[in-house]
Amino acid sequence: xxxxxxxxxxxxxxxxxxxxxxxxxxxxxxxxxxxxxxxxxxxxxxxxxxxxxxxxxxxxxxxxxxxxxxxxxxxxxxxxxxxxxxxxxxxxxxxxxxxxxxxxxxxxxxxxxxxxxxxxxxxxxxxxxxxxxxxxxxxxxxxxxxxxxxxxxxxxxxxxxxxxxxxxxxxxxxxxxxxxxxxxxxxxxxxxxxxxxxxxxxxxxxxxxxxxxxxxxxxxxxxxxxxxxxxxxxxxxxxxxxxxxxxxxxxxxxxxxxxxxxxxxxxxxxxxxxxxxxxxxxxxxxxxxxxxxxxxxxxxxxxxxxxxxxxxxxxxxxxxxxxxxxxxxxxxxxxxxxxxxxxxxxxxxxxxxxxxxxxxxxxxxxxxxxxxxxxxxxxxxxxxxxxxxxxxxxxxxxxxxxxxxxxxxxxxxxxxxxxxxxxxxxxxxxxxxxxx
Numbered sequence: 001x002x003x004x005x006x007x008x009x010x011x012x013x014x015x016x017x018x019x020x021x022x023x024x025x026x027x028x029x030x031x032x033x034x035x036x037x038x039x040x041x042x043x044x045x046x047x048x049x050x051x052x053x054x055x056x057x058x059x060x061x062x063x064x065x066x067x068x069x070x071x072x073x074x075x076x077x078x079x080x081x082x083x084x085x086x087x088x089x090x091x092x093x094x095x096x097x098x099x100x101x102x103x104x105x106x107x108x109x110x111x112x113x114x115x116x117x118x119x120x121x122x123x124x125x126x127x128x129x130x131x132x133x134x135x136x137x138x139x140x141x142x143x144x145x146x147x148x149x150x151x152x153x154x155x156x157x158x159x160x161x162x163x164x165x166x167x168x169x170x171x172x173x174x175x176x177x178x179x180x181x182x183x184x185x186x187x188x189x190x191x192x193x194x195x196x197x198x199x200x201x202x203x204x205x206x207x208x209x210x211x212x213x214x215x216x217x218x219x220x221x222x223x224x225x226x227x228x229x230x231x232x233x234x235x236x237x238x239x240x241x242x243x244x245x246x247x248x249x250x251x252x253x254x255x256x257x258x259x260x261x262x263x264x265x266x267x268x269x270x271x272x273x274x275x276x277x278x279x280x281x282x283x284x285x286x287x288x289x290x291x292x293x294x295x296x297x298x299x300x301x302x303x304x305x306x307x308x309x310x311x312x313x314x315x316x317x318x319x320x321x322x323x324x325x326x327x328x329x330x331x332x333x334x335x336x337x338x339x340x341x342x343x344x345x346x347x348x349x350x351x352x353x354x355x356x357x358x359x360x361x362x363x364x365x366x367x368x369x370x371x372x373x374x375x376x377x378x379x380x381x382x383x384x385x386x387x388x389x390x391x392x393x394x395x396x397x398x399x400x401x402x403x404x405x406x407x408x409x410x411x412x413x414x415x416x417x418x419x420x421x422x423x424x425x426x427x428x429x430x431x432x433x434x435x436x
Contacts, residue, residue: 005066008053014042017060031059128171133179139187142172146191147312150198154316155359158205159399165202169195169215186226193222194313197235204242205362207401212242229266233259234313237275240282245402249286256282269305274317276302277325284332292329299325320360324352324367331374345374365394365403369410376413376423385422388414392429404434 004012017027024038031038032055047053050069057064131138145168152161172192180188200215216239223231236259243252256279263271280295303322327348333341349371356364368391376384388410395403411430417423 002066005062006068008047008067010041010047010056011044013060014038018042027060031056127174130171130174130178134175134188135180135184136187138175139184139191142168142175142188142191142195143312146195146198150312150316151359153198153202153205154363155361157362157398157400157403158202159401162199162202162206165195165199169199189222190226190228190231193219193226193228193231193235194311195219196222197231197238197313200235200242201238204238204245205400205402207405209242209246213239216242229262230268230271230311231313233263233266233268233271233275235259236262237271237278240275240278244278244282244285245405249282253279253282253286268314269302270310270317271314273299273302273305273322274314277322280329281325281332284329289333292333296322296326296329318355318357320352320355320363320367323348323355324363324370327352327367327374328370331370339378342374342378346371346378349374361394361398362400362403365391365398365400366406368394369403369406372426373409373413376410376417381417381420381423384413385420385426388426389429392426392433395433407434 001013001016003009014024014027018024024035024042027033028035028038033052041047047056053067054064054069056062057067057069149161149165149168153165169192172188172195175188176192196215196219200212200219203209203215204212216235220232220235223229223235236255240252240255240259243249243255256275260272260275260279263275276295276299280292280299283289283292283295299322327345329345330341330348331345335341349367353364353367353371356367368387372384372386372388372391374384375381375387378384391407391410395407407430411427411434414423414427414430
């Protein structure tokens with residue numbers, strides 16, 4: 001190894017590191033190089049740049065003298081650098097300060113060449129320490145952050161906030177080990193459950209269905225541990241939606257039915273209404289028209305019993321949502337005469353879009369997509385193309401794989417009108433968005 005270091009035979013060094021379990025990505029993170037650079041070196045490319053050799057030595061904690069780079073401990077230091085490191089508690093920290101100052105001077109004076117490959121390397125960040133003892137204020141802050149992240153998800157899609165949700169979930173889980181009163185303990189467990197609930201939902205929205213199931217399972221355990229049947233019902237609803245989206249209708253039905261029982265035990269009318277409306281949608285997809293309409297009727301009855309000041313995980317279910325789900329159900333029911341069901345679908349979907357307020361872009365996309373398909377199927381090409389184009393324009397702005405998946409029925413309806421230029425262009429736009 002000494003001979004290889006002296007000869008700068010880094011291909012041999014990296015090969016030995018690989019034999020000890022280090023991947024090329026890992027070596028690149030340590031030496032601040034891209035994986036492709038490491039691969040080139042392993043393939044035989046010589047490293048001649050002094051700065052790169054220094055970075056490799058420092059990153060792998062190799063004494064610089066072993067590589068003929070001079071003794072690290074005897075680098076010259078200026079009085080200014082020494083003065084700036086007076087407050088440092090360790091030699092390592094003092095050296096970090098000197099390196100940061102040197103780098104800043106080189107960058108600002110234009111003597112440092114940009115290394116763009118470093119910008120894309122993952123950072124290994126230490127976790128923020130959690131307090132030894134937490135109180136109501138800590139939980140209030142966590143609940144506030146969850147509300148903010150949930151609002152970002154509704155408006156901009158899971159892709160816009162999932163990483164922040166995951167990071168916040170990890171931090172909140174660490175707070176479970178802090179000292180606190182029994183009441184604060186219950187509140188922090190509930191807050192962690194809701195964060196896992198949101199992590200599952202944002203994972204679902206970006207197409208990470210396995211991760212979504214994991215987070216929902218963890219959320220359900222925490223919700224049950226705190227006896228929060230309302231939150232448990234909401235988690236089960238979201239698990240049902242994952243499987244409904246995937247076309248696993250029997251499994252979706254079971255999750256929604258479990259959620260319905262939990263919501264009834266919680267005496268939570270709005271959650272009962274939400275679950276019955278989604279049960280109606282599921283039955284319609286399964287071809288059970290009578291059960292679908294029965295579930296919609298129960299949803300309507302329960303919705304009017306809903307209360308104010310509800311938890312954030314269910315408060316989103318407003319007046320537009322029952323109308324939207326009713327429209328979805330009617331769009332799936334067969335028409336025996338005069339396009340009665342498709343016309344009802346158009347009426348309900350139009351009403352739901354009109355009732356939508358700010359901050360619900362993703363839901364608006366879903367409803368515009370269904371409305372466009374319904375109008376095209378009813379022969380209203382102008383109206384269908386207009387609604388479809390609005391849906392596509394919004395979908396281009398939202399970070400959501402799910403909205404793109406849900407464009408399939410609209411694409412099919414547009415392609416069934418090949419003699420219409422507007423429908424042809426709409427189909428092209430959708431295919432482009434879907435990567436086709």
